[in-house]
Amino acid sequence: MITVNAMGDNCPIPVIKTKKAMQEITGPETIEVLVDNEIAVQNVTKMAVSSGGNVTSEKLGEKEFKVTIQMNGAVAKEAGEEAVCTPDRKGDTIVVIASDKMGSGNDELGKVLIKGFIFAVTQLEELPKAMIFYNGGATLTAEGSDSLEDLKSLEAQGVEILTCGTCLNYYGLTDKLEVGSVTNMYTIVEKMAEAGKIIQP
Known part of the structure; x- marks a missing residue:
C-alpha cells in the first residue's frame, strides 16, 4: 500500500504526486490518495483510469476524501493524461x-x-x-x-x-x-x- 498525501495541495499537484507514485511501482499495488476537495478527486480519478487503474473514492469527512487506485503493474512513463486542471465534471x-x-x-x-x-x-x-x-x-x-x-x-x-x-x-x-x-x-x-x-x- 502506497499513501499519497495531497491534503491542502492545489491542482495539479495531487495529480502530479499520484502520477509519480504510479510510475514508481513495479508490480500489482494499491495507492491511496488523500485530498481535500471534490475537483481533486475528479482529476485524480480521471488520470488514474486513463492509466489503467481500477479506481474508487470515498468522502471521509468535511474536506477529506480518499481515492483508492488498484494497479495491476508498472505504468509506462508516458501513460495517463497530462497533469492538468479540469473544471468540475458535474452538469445539471x-x-x-x-x-x-x-x-x-x-x-x-x-x-x-x-x-x-x-x-x-x-x-x-x-x-x-x-x-x-x-x-x-x-x-x-x-x-x-x-x-x-x-x-x-x-x-x-x-x-x-x-x-x-x-x-x-x-x-x-x-x-x-x-x-x-x-x-x-x-x-x-x-x-x-x-x-x-x-x-x-
Missing part, C-alpha cells in the same frame, strides 16, 4: 431512482441491471448534479446494498446523494443509511424542478 442532470430493480419482468435480472446502471453513472464524462432515491430505491443507499462503493465514489466527486426519509422509515432503514443524506418530498420536488434534465432508469 438529476438521476432519480424509485426502485431497487431496473425494468419489469425478472426481479433478479432487474437487480443486476440497476447495479450496472449505477456503475455506468460513475463512468459518465459529465456526472449528474444529484441522485435521488425513493420508495424501493431507498434500499440502494442503505446497509447491505451492492451499489454502496459506486455511490460513495460518486459522492466523493461531488454528486449529491439524497434518500427519501419517509421511505427509509417505511422500510425500517432509518439508522442504516450508508451514503449521502436524508431528504424530504419538498426538496425532491425542488431538485427535480430545477434540473436541466432528469434520468430515471
Whole structure:
C-alpha cells in the first residue's frame, strides 16, 4: 500500500504526486490518495483510469476524501493524461431512482441491471448534479446494498446523494443509511424542478 498525501495541495499537484507514485511501482499495488476537495478527486480519478487503474473514492469527512487506485503493474512513463486542471465534471442532470430493480419482468435480472446502471453513472464524462432515491430505491443507499462503493465514489466527486426519509422509515432503514443524506418530498420536488434534465432508469 502506497499513501499519497495531497491534503491542502492545489491542482495539479495531487495529480502530479499520484502520477509519480504510479510510475514508481513495479508490480500489482494499491495507492491511496488523500485530498481535500471534490475537483481533486475528479482529476485524480480521471488520470488514474486513463492509466489503467481500477479506481474508487470515498468522502471521509468535511474536506477529506480518499481515492483508492488498484494497479495491476508498472505504468509506462508516458501513460495517463497530462497533469492538468479540469473544471468540475458535474452538469445539471438529476438521476432519480424509485426502485431497487431496473425494468419489469425478472426481479433478479432487474437487480443486476440497476447495479450496472449505477456503475455506468460513475463512468459518465459529465456526472449528474444529484441522485435521488425513493420508495424501493431507498434500499440502494442503505446497509447491505451492492451499489454502496459506486455511490460513495460518486459522492466523493461531488454528486449529491439524497434518500427519501419517509421511505427509509417505511422500510425500517432509518439508522442504516450508508451514503449521502436524508431528504424530504419538498426538496425532491425542488431538485427535480430545477434540473436541466432528469434520468430515471
